[in-house]
Amino acid sequence: MSNTSPAARLENLWNDATAQGMSESEKLLYRSNLLGSDKRVTNYGGGNTSAKVMETDPLTGEQVEVLWVKGSGGDIGTMKMDGFATLYMDKLNALKGLYRGVEFEDEMVGYLPHCTFNLNSRAASIDTPLHAYVPRKHVDHVHPDAAIAIAASVNSKELTQEIFGDEIGWLPWKRPGYELGLWLEKFCQDNPDANGVILESHGLFTWADDARECYETTLRIINRADEWLREKSEGVAVFGGEKFAPLPADERRKVAAALMPAIRGMISGERHKVGHFDDQDAVLQFVGSNDMEALAALGTSCPDHFLRTKIRPLVVDYDPSNPDLEATLNSLKASVEAYRADYAAYYERCKHDNSPAIRDPNAVVYLVPGVGMITFALDKATARISGEFYVNAINVMRGASAVSEYQGLPEQEAFDIEYWLLEEAKLQRMPKPKALAGRVAIVTGGAGGIGSATAERYLSEGACVVLADIDADALARTQDNLAGRYSKDVVRTVQMDVTSEDGVAQAYADMAVEFGGVDIVVSNAGIASSAPIEDTTLDLWNKNMSILSTGYFLVARAAFQMLKTQGIGGSMVFVASKNGLAASPNASAYCTAKASEIHLARCLALEGAPDGIRVNVVNPDAVLRGSKIWSGEWLEQRAGTYQTDKEGLEDMYRQRSLLKRSVLPEDIAEACYFFASDVSAKSTGNIINVDAGNVQSFTR
Template identity: 70%
Template sequence: MAEAQLLQNKWDDAKAASLRPEELLLYRSNLLGSDKRITNYGGGNTSSKIRMPDPLTGEEVTVLWVKGSGGDIGSMKLDGFSTLYMDKLLSLQKLYRGPEQEDPMVALYNHCTFNLNPRATSIDTPLHGLIDRPHVDHVHPDAVIAIAASADSKALTREIWGDEIGWVPWRRPGFELGLWLKRFVEENPRAKGCVLEAHGLFTWGDTQKECYETTIGTINKAIAWLGRQSEGKVIFGGERVAAASPEKRAAVAAGLMPAIRGLISKDKPKLGHFDDQPAVLEFVGSADLDRLAPLGTSCPDHFLRTKIRPLVLPFDPQKDEVADLIARLEPLVAGYREDYAAYYARCKHADSPAMRDPNPVVYLIPGIGMITFAGDRATARISAEFYVNAINVMRGADTVSTYRGLPEQEAFDIEYWLLEEAKLARLPRQKALAGKVALITGGAGGIGTATARRLMGEGACAVICDIDKEALAEAEAELAREFGKDVVRGLWVDVTKEEAVASLFAEAARAFGGLDICVSNAGIASAAPIEETTLALWQRNMDILSTGYFLISREAFRLMKAQGIGGSIVFVASKNALVASAGASAYCTAKASEVQLARCLALEGAPHQIRANVVNPDAVLRGSRIWKGEWGTARAASYKTDSDGLEEVYRERSLLKLSVYPEDIAEGIAFFASSISAKSTGNVLNVDAGHAPSFTR
């Protein structure tokens, strides 16, 4: 195996020398979590036993710093660690009466808290605290889990690492496993770590650096050994279905994802992620797919994210089109739900939590790739990452031995663990638009970005699209900094071009899985007396403000109808859609057509729960590219003022004597986008600070 494929030792002695012990633990943790080959997002934990002054007595005591519940070692900060008095944690051994007491023991960890730290303790706390070593790493490297999840796990562990790394049979994390690890360390004082069957890797060291380097070195031995063993071998039984072209893969994903989303989002909206990287294509196109996929994943972290097993969607790119797959989709999903319900019924205990969502998370399509769905975009992406981890594990395990997933009952007992349920209960309450997808044209302008920010603030994902690539990139970067990269996409579009609009919606479907809210906001403005209005000027207004709105809304309507879960279309028109202005005939006529189109959409959309409404702004100058151009100059001249004085003119003209800002328009759009307006369609909302001629009735 080439050296470049091995993990790099990233430890920086100069940086480490400047850090306090707890900062050094964070440094070590972040280094390990920075490479997904070491551990998956949110997986694994790290710890150090640090001498610190007791805040009550001032005396030095030993404190266990260990990653708290629900954190991620790659991105966590110091507040992500729980802290416990070591003497109190060790004293819990006197209270432990056996595996039947596993869950009640967790409640006692809080009584060991040092310095009133509010961070919830992890179920893995005793696995670190009971090991008599200063620094401990627990990670989930694909290369090591490939050994841990194989039928010959124990023998292979000894072959690869000898006495340096031991082996512990499968046991669900908890106090009992902590005692097993303690006993292993006592009986094997020269060992530097151990493989946990079907789970992962534990390593330790006398210094932070030694612990880190032991972890890296142990993983690299597995990577190198697996590389040598796989040379010349057929992987996954060889290819059965060749990968389709990138264009076909993209087209199938764009067509399939909204169909899946519609089937699984009846009760709660889901968001999707598409992955067609080489590792995925190799697995979904392999001869062994039908054998391996039903076995599910092995590492508990994997199947908590991906469910016990994926749904394989039969497809042959050489013969089938996406319509063929969509036609057979519903019974396949229904069958998965039935199988999941049967699994729950077989394995549940008297005190098991109620059955959760029975829909699949992972969908595997031969020749196309993998689609994952979850309640939020980040989780959908992370679920895909976890299943790629599982693919890597299956590849390694099946190459050197036989891959084994966890027994069904063991998997259920972790998935429906009461402690896992308690962790889910601690999650923050979802926002009003969580799981929703909004597409906003003119997304790089003042109203567009304000709308994206308002909807994203309520939990929506946003596709902002614009013809100005530079402004679009700036707006996307700004929203990504504020809300995260997972929930925003900036896509170029020319709303007057039918092919560009179709491509936009296909890209949006691949990005998030579908669409719930479409805000048609792209616009221009023009001013010219009727006799000076050229055909070109007239046509430009019609192309962008009328035809553009038609093309956008038609594609949105098609996508929403295909999903079958309703939707909201909102047009940003203008006061001029209701009130004519001299010297702006092309603009006023085009804007009026938007209102009439929205009413037509409301009529056709009602049977499908697709609503269509209009927000009419007036004189929104701040952040507007339109008002900075020829339109603003013309309007200022007509009112005998300059661009600086134009806002005051409009403010004084309004009934309420108030300026109208992009955020005000966004508020109106958010009303029509949300369930608050669920019984409103075909309506017009003026947000103009009061303009009597524009009163709708």
């Protein structure tokens, strides 16, 4: 609905040639992936699809009817065959004899594993009865914005009848579960010619006895709803009309870059959060409208929406027509605390004797007039997806308020889903977070051997990483490599010259907008030069000092500014060199600059300690593999200094060490991980030499 052009119609993507020869379960996967490929049909992780298929019973060899249904926690757009739960239909029907009534419906979930077909390990979701008891072979349950806009209108039953006649029925709000499954069964029995039903404040069910027909029915109903909404809302002032015009794009990012670290610091007390910024047209229209605050306060309707976004957002006190960013920053603490208090009061009003303890009371969604939407979560993908869900909610509010009056779920109903014991059990089954989950790292020299190895080590432990480097081509290659293995969500790049004050400041601003702030700073950008003192030009001396000393100062200064804004501590790691402690022939400029790095780190360890900012040093030596500084002129010069050839240089360094071992980028990355992680939480001002042993660089 955010696209108002006629081209916004959902396109029928079914291809008979592709589907030919598929089994019924394979057609279910094909249909599911087609539906999930368009977020106008359903949001990520939302909705369910199913098919009732005749299978050979592995115990008896006889043909039995089996329900294939999306398993718990899956996503229909990306799932594979192993994403479906499979259950005997005769056993699912037998469960009706065990049902003790709506007060006990949650206990029915415990019976679902007893219905498992063929020892399938995929857990069945709470929506399983909703599919099992619809007497059709194929069922789609999706959350299209257009259908939910109708479902979330105060007169949704009348609107459903007006749009669809008797083809699509309507059922009042009911929390998903066993009882709703029985409601759907009765509706189908009472309305045998209906092709689906709108669930109040929830979504759309459609069905058929053929996979393609079911898919096409789903698309047709969504398109009809969307076209009707467009027609009826023609000429209506969206969200009550514009109150604030959007700021220019660069100004929007500037405001977001200032707000996000401040918010992040306030809400990351128990666990670090990662941010996401969205200023697409649909968001800007909503946050700049006259009705935004009133609509936002009503909360979301569809359970999938508010489970991701909390029941309502926090509206940031910002006036884009008369901007005072400093005043807004000063007001944030009170706004965040007021939201927490309001959430705690909501919990106290609605809790039951057996409700789980109150969860994180901080907002997920932050709406900034004229600027956009900020979302925070425990990881980047969840922050992004939470934003996508709230865009769905915006589209729903747009449609409902244009043709009727929008209504969110009643507060108690919302609470009963948010603090549902079954939902709590699902949360308790979540794997333990990785060591750097929620952390944001920037690695300068990120496209080199040590930088990329360090970035990968952090990514493997759950961090988000910004790769900063002056080499755009190498950055692109490194990003493709790491994003391909750890997802695009968690890797960003910025072309940055560490000697440029403006460039460094812009890199941190970009990082704030992309991830919300910073926790780990690895200063690793480097060059190397080799020349006798009498041949060392002033330009060569200044270049070393500019990159290896001034550059580290600029990166550290910007880091301290952001880390202090957040107020949640942090870790800074300087990748220096053995040469910073031990003199080396024909390298006075390089050695002096590296010594400057080490002493700067010591100074910063003193300054950062009161704010929980740790600063430590890793000293590598002779890391030849993958390192850009060990190519070209420098390698030639060092080989000449030690009177060997290129091939013999690595062996020379290895034999020179006490342990007679080569030092690899991964070895340096491990030391950088140690200083970034909580296992070194009580270490600052330290130096770790990773040089296979060099007596000259012993720190004591």
